[in-house]
Amino acid sequence: MKKPFVSLERLQAITQQYPTPFHLYDEKGIRENARRLKAAFAWNPGFKEYFAVKATPTPAILKLLHEEGCGVDCSSLTELMLSDRCGFSGSEIMFSSNETPAEEFELAARLGATINLDDFTHIDFLRETLGYIPETISCRFNPGGVFQLGESKEGFQVMDTPGDSKYGFTRPQLFEGFKKLKELGAKRFGIHAFLASNTISNDYYPALAGILFQLAADLQKETGCKVAFINLSGGVGIPYRPDQPENDIAVIGEGVRRQFEEILVPAGMGDVSIFTELGRFMLGPYGCLVTKAVHFKHTYKEYVGVDACAANLMRPAMYGAYHHITVMGKEDRPLDHVYDVVGSLCENNDKFAVDRPLPEIELGDLLVIHDAGAHGFSMGYNYNGKLRSAEVLLEEDGSTRLIRRAETPEDYFSTMVFD
The missing domain is CATH 2.40.37.10 (Lyase, Ornithine Decarboxylase; Chain A, domain 1)
Incomplete structure (x- = not known):
């Protein structure tokens, strides 16, 4: 049974001040959840959550998350402006956009945001727009096909079709893109991918991590590019229905750690930072x-x-x-x-x-x-x-x-x- 985070008596008093309808947020719950996430990935010294601004673009909420050590993920000009006005700067901002206008890349660069490129053709567009390629750059990966995760112990099956998604580089494009970016001056590289939405499964993030960690090891070995961070993006869901189980972020974090130890550490990449980009899980x-x-x-x-x-x-x-x-x-x-x-x-x-x-x-x-x-x-x-x-x-x-x-x-x- 789902229970509201506010009592009837308190809500009646609130409605005397603020007429319905309105959206109500629970500060205590938000802070506690942000701390659970941080604890689940504390094994990775460079870990950072980049909250997806599109999920809840409200200054008070963004500032609250900033206080809890979160960064922001932006996908538009106004989201960049909003994040700047809320006190986020430099590497606290991830800019993940698609079909991006030049002015948005320009503002992201001025703010010192990490730019996450969505397409191979954007390499030349970014260079033409800025006159240079930033030393730190990220690329979004799309493996194509169908992503499927068998039934987990929670009884939930994950299936999505990256091949139908408009986002990201193919694997060959990613290898070629890293080489090109390196030639143009990039020194620190990141990988980003989003394969499924709102998964109620403790297995999704570890499965995604395994794919991206092996990809990162292959990229670094073949291209010589230094992979500095891997962004697992979003996709960790919430139980909208009362009979659905909750994800256990501690179990999820441990599953990612095991993949990290099995794949990246033997590849000499134990210093890679893990980023997340959660919206629904953080605030829903x-x-x-x-x-x-x-x-x-x-x-x-x-x-x-x-x-x-x-x-x-x-x-x-x-x-x-x-x-x-x-x-x-x-x-x-x-x-x-x-x-x-x-x-x-x-x-x-x-x-x-x-x-x-x-x-x-x-x-x-x-x-x-x-x-x-x-x-x-x-x-x-x-x-x-x-x-x-x-x-x-x-x-x-x-x-x-x-x-x-x-x-x-x-x-x-x-x-x-x-x-």
Whole structure:
């Protein structure tokens, strides 16, 4: 059973100050999770987590993670600007972009970010843009084909198709690219890859590490390039459903360490730093969307209308993704009603839940939609003229702080030209 990180009484008090809907984040949970990750990879002296800014581009959250020793992974001009304004600099910033405009490479270079190239043709583009190749450079690897991880002890099977992905170098391109980059002045090299998304398996990261560690050993041996770091990227998931097991980051870290000892150490590469680039794992469970039941509809189905909509949390509408819902104050009541929980967009996919067993919902009940801390607010939009909601931080001492105000109609109209 998923439990909210906030009580009904505390939430009722919060809603007196901040009208629903809003996104609420748990500072205590975020900090504790960041420390668990750091401890799991403490065996690697150069380890660093580069939080994926796209998951939760909120200054207060980024600054909190900075305090916990995290860097940031950026993929756009404004994400670079945001990270700079939040105090990240130099090697604390990883820039992983694709189809990249010249101005974005220029800003990344000015900030001293580590540039992670997505394509072989970008080598010449980067050199033409900057007039040089940075001494530290990274390249993204795509092995092609299908990545499959057999059923693990958690009972979860991982399958994804890198061959259908638009990202990364092929293996031959990577070897040729490293040689070319070295000739152009690069001295320290990194490898990055992302093969599967939201895996509920302690085996994924070690399996990926084995692939990348062997690749790094082969690259260094054949090209003479010094591989300084290997970025395992993201893909470590969270259990959106209450019956799914949680990943154990300590077990995952130990699995990566074993691959490191078996592959890199014998190759004389025991000084390679391990980087991660987690978004969902870092923030997902520690944020929720708080909304209120405002309407009921009794037609061919039973509908509960809430004051949030897909513009506040797109994943269910876009992917059919499951997000658990708690009716606050009714956690222990029987799930003896079946509802579609819907928003007010003029789109039939604006549904947070379909045929969901829940306790009886009454007008004014507060609903917590779980696991919205990553790829929640950040994917919001203004369709139907909907306004983005506020973001609120539940601080470690139990107090709350507004970390993003709700949009107003004035914000919505501010970019429009009526003349």
